[in-house]
Amino acid sequence: MAYWLFKSEPNVWSWENQVAKGDAGEEWDGVRNYQARNFMRDMKVGDLGFFYHSQTEKAVVGIVEVIAEAHTDSTTDDDRWDCVDIKAVKPMPKPVTLAMCKDDERLSDMALIRSSRLSVQPVKDTEWDIVCKMGGLNVK
């Protein structure tokens, strides 16, 4: 199983919006970047991801799960763009901010820090565990 990170501007699509969709989940649409799309094509049902609020909050605020593999993005006619469906799993007891990640040397290689503009990113197992712990979640 792989781990990912989904970035969203909270005033466009927030964690609260995602939670409101419940187990039915929602398309992660609107991605118009090849790298991000390719990562989504690699995703499998059951993969987990961080839900990250950019701009105002700059923090990981929750955990999501992939519930449908890549399919055509319904918001465009352009067949280059695929997206997956995700659902909210649980909120972070404590949001993990970008500043906290930057302060932790073990996370210096994270895509979140290295390529801040990428909206869908892979997360390493070790990074996943560290961020979960910082957020007050017990993993494994």
Place this chain on the structure above:
DNA sequence: GCCAACGTTGGC
């Protein structure tokens, strides 16, 4: 609101 980083587009 600014600006750096970076991806995309289009002319050649």
Place this chain on the structure above:
DNA sequence: GCCAACGTTGGC
């Protein structure tokens, strides 16, 4: 196929 111009993103 290169590269300049341009647009967008996101941190500050």
